[in-house]
């Protein structure tokens with residue numbers, strides 16, 4: 001059982017060296033000893049970043065659900081696999097054992113099969129955080145269908161775009177969802193989306209909020225009715241190592257969302273191995289990640305990573321503020337959570353509400369705290385360390401991305417000394433480098449540059465669905481023979497990494513990646529708008545918030561600007577979702593442009609951040625005179 005569970009710093013360095021000196025033999029050993037294969041691989045790794053092409057465990061045959069469920073039945077059949085905590089605490093938690101999970105996934109596989117879903121078909125899952133979401137994911141994986149989970153906060157238009165891009169044959173959804181004291185009518189969002197999706201042949205609807213909804217004859221069916229008839233036995237489809245497991249959309253700086261494709265074997269090995277070590281998971285732990293499964297964090301560290309280790313993973317349907325701001329801590333106390341993994345935005349929001357909510361609860365079960373999704377500021381880090389971890393639970397600040405599939409830079413708890421705001425050291429097998437603007441690697445410590453990875457790891461996304469060229473252009477063209485992350489980072493005197501943020505036009509708002517171009521497209525759809533530019537500015541809870549500069553076609557004083565602001569945000573909500581709404585909208589006479597007509601966002605960013613002492617050289621602008629006007633009216 002060597003190298004699977006790292007327990008101290010020296011061991012980390014030793015295993016790290018092995019993983020980078022001899023990656024093939026290292027991953028061969030991990031994969032051989034800790035997973036269930038129908039057939040072993042012919043070759044551990046082949047790769048070429050110029051194409052780009054990466055293959056891990058080529059020739060191997062497996063099904064990931066046999067690793068996440070079947071192999072635990074003999075020893076952990078009655079252990080809770082998924083601990084479901086509902087939106088309303090009065091409803092009571094549900095414990096779904098590995099045995100229950102096995103039967104429920106099998107039943108759904110039989111339903112999928114009866115609806116004509118088979119290997120390679122795409123299934124869109126648009127569900128709230130209820131057990132059916134994890135079960136749907138696993139059923140797709142078991143039958144060999146490719147799941148594409150769309151976060152249930154996205155609008156009908158955003159959902160339709162994603163369904164059409166990967167030509168999903170089926171949508172799995174619910175009648176609605178709970179969000180604190182509110183309910184959301186998910187089914188009608190699906191109905192609206194499907195007006196534009198001819199590829200979808202069937203819709204399975206699970207009952208959650210028991211509301212009256214419309215069912216379309218010949219297309220929509222109640223999932224519970226179909227499940228009742230279905231057998232609870234299903235033999236998993238044998239998959240090739242490099243068969244796609246799922247597609248997950250992430251925002252790019254331009255254009256359509258990118259459907260990142262993850263494949264089976266490498267993703268399984270890496271998500272499981274990172275889970276074990278980053279959370280130092282032990283058999284009786286109760287692990288809770290508060291992310292939504294609609295994002296990669298939920299895929300890798302609520303579903304696949306924990307289940308592959310036979311863990312108990314908590315799924316929380318609600319929000320941190322309902323019924324009050326003590327909800328997270330109440331859950332920690334109630335289920336005796338041992339590892340707690342959340343986002344800086346949640347920490348900041350809860351810190352703002354004061355420690356009274358924390359102090360009412362016994363948090364002594366906690367051993368390890370985690371954070372992910374955006375840089376954590378020093379204040380939030382200390383609040384988390386002092387009040388939640390009581391200075392005894394190490395904080396793992398985990399840096400990674402949808403594209404990386406698993407955690408890339410992180411402390412190993414109880415081994416790596418932590419340092420506020422630093423993700424610290426690369427995980428086993430990960431070779432980060434910092435590059436300068438001329439494409440040269442910056443050697444040595446105390447450096448600052450663009451973060452790239454120079455060697456493949458098992459869970460790297462293999463392509464963008466239907467657009468390999470975009471995959472190459474986005475990740476493998478900025479620097480030769482490197483994967484470019486889009487992030488800036490610095491390396492301190494001991495080699496610890498600190499992620500400083502995006503260096504492209506992606507803005508992270510409350511931990512959600514938002515590309516500016518699609519939001520600008522939405523704003524420009526308003527008939528009164530001539531053009532717009534969106535930038536981020538610092539926000540004390542969300543990390544960043546969105547600032548829109550909008551030039552109107554007619555600048556008549558008579559216009560009601562407040563109404564216009566509402567209308568613009570309404571269009572954004574319809575096109576993308578409420579997460580992309582603009583916090584501030586400033587109406588401008590014009591936008592600063594370069595002589596080639598490009599909007600100078602650097603200047604707009606500074607104005608939005610109230611950092612106008614040094615705007616840099618504006619003399620090359622086509623219209624430098626507009627800058628003062630924008631500054632005078634800044635919000």
Ligand code: PRX
Pocket residue numbers: 250295296297371372373374375376397398399400401402403423485486487499500501502508511512513
């Ligand atoms: O900018 C980095 C930031 O989130 C981006 C990836 O977002 P997404 O694909 O949605 O995945 C988020 C969950 C893995 C990164 O490019 N990011 C993520 N984790 C951190 C972070 N920034 C700083 N520190 C982190 N720990």
